[in-house]
Amino acid sequence: MRLLSFLLALLPLPAWAEDILLSGPPIWESAPLIALAETQPVEGVTFIFRPWASPEELRKMLMAKVPLIAVAPSPTAAVFDAGRIGAGRIGADGIGAGRIGADGIGADGIGLRVVSATVTEGSLSIVGRGGPVADLAELRGASLALPFKGHLPDLMMRRIAPPGAESWQPYYTGSLNAGVQLLLAGQVDNALLTEPLATLALAQDPGLSRRAGLCGLWREATALASCPPAGVVLVNPAFGNRREVLSAYRAAFATLAADPGAAAPLLARHFPEMERAREGFARINALDLAMPENAALLADFYAAIMEVEPDAIGGRLPGPDFYGP
Incomplete structure (x- = not known):
């Protein structure tokens, strides 16, 4: 032993x-x-x-x-x-x-x-009915669905342009998927959607288009290269x-x-x-x-x-x- x-x-x-x-x-x-x-x-x-x-x-x-x-x-x-x-x-x-x-x-x-x-x-896009927009003023006060007030997508949108009748009107849905459903039902004009929700929404309704990527809007508004x-x-x-x-x-x-x-x-x-x-x-x-x-x-x-x-x-x-x- x-x-x-x-x-x-x-x-x-x-x-x-x-x-x-x-x-x-x-x-x-x-x-x-x-x-x-x-x-x-x-x-x-x-x-x-x-x-x-x-x-x-x-x-x-x-x-x-x-x-x-x-x-x-x-x-x-x-x-x-x-x-x-x-x-x-x-x-x-x-x-x-x-x-x-x-x-x-x-x-x-x-x-x-x-x-x-x-x-x-490319992971965050404004999806809606209408042509491309290079500036949020081109939305002309249209509604834009976002999940939560005060969360990062909302903060970035507010930094790009303050909401109002001359730019965009936030519609807070309280969930990630609700924006897609409201968009498909025609209850909001646009929605800020992450991937893969943006691509899934476009596949379900050919009348929708990717109107703007958040990255391009951010660069234009902040003059930041990144x-x-x-x-x-x-x-x-x-x-x-x-x-x-x-x-x-x-x-x-x-x-x-x-x-x-x-x-x-x-x-x-x-x-x-x-x-x-x-x-x-x-x-x-x-x-x-x-x-x-x-x-x-x-x-x-x-x-x-x-x-x-x-x-x-x-x-x-x-x-x-x-x-x-």
């Missing part, structure tokens, strides 16, 4: 893989993280993808001792950095920005870093400085950016409703803006949103430590 124990002690110890948690909502930007969990490309690391459904759930993940990489709306990251979470809801599109007020939940000490910002040009970097990739303090993991993420992003429609089956593994998203995602031009090299682009976006609603980014611009790597 002693000899057996001695021999066992001489055997090499098994290599234990470290778990790294990956998290995101049902949007294109989460697909590279899911790809990491499917392919497990880094030796000694086990990637586990788990969706988040609320800012509070994401905050708890960030504060845990498990290394985390997460996709989040850009304003949400800024709010966390400012130490406050709004009680407002972030919808299933993952690009909401709840209002921040006295009900904010403290998030001091998270110490998160943004390692990338993401641009998904499309809105509406999403960011965050890491928590437990993640540390794992360059091999970030390299694997960037490789996964590049692969999907070359074939954006391939994100649909990956997302469908966790979000079944994304099964039909391939055609809509295929038109996306996705860019990975690594930090801190592209910090100025993200900072310019925050400054533009702050002009409309300072509370949406926590009432202040993030400091230099916010921009990774």
Whole structure:
């Protein structure tokens, strides 16, 4: 027995893989993280993808001792950095920005870093009846359905042009899918739709058209060269400085950016409703803006949103430590 124990002690110890948690909502930007969990490309690391459904759930993940990489709306990251979470809801599109007020939940000490910002040009369009528009004034006060007041699509639209009888009239639906239904029923003139909802709506009614992409309108109104970097990739303090993991993420992003429609089956593994998203995602031009090299682009976006609603980014611009790597 002693000899057996001695021999066992001489055997090499098994290599234990470290778990790294990956998290995101049902949007294109989460697909590279899911790809990491499917392919497990880094030796000694086990990637586990788990969706988040609320800012509070994401905050708890960030504060845990498990290394985390997460996709989040850009304003949400800024709010966390400012130490406050709004009680407002972030919808299933993952690009909401709840209002921040006295009900904010403290998030001091998270110490998160943004390692990338993401641009998904072509993912947000004004769909309606009529020809293309180059300026929101061309809508001439027509109704425009949006999911939620104060969420990021609404904030970006308000930065492009204030609503009113001479431009556009917001119609808040309270859900992501309602805009499509109201548009098809003729109850609103236009709708601001994310992919794949925009492509699905166009397929159901040939009388509809893609009247404008939000990216073009944003560039014209803000004079910023970049499309809105509406999403960011965050890491928590437990993640540390794992360059091999970030390299694997960037490789996964590049692969999907070359074939954006391939994100649909990956997302469908966790979000079944994304099964039909391939055609809509295929038109996306996705860019990975690594930090801190592209910090100025993200900072310019925050400054533009702050002009409309300072509370949406926590009432202040993030400091230099916010921009990774």
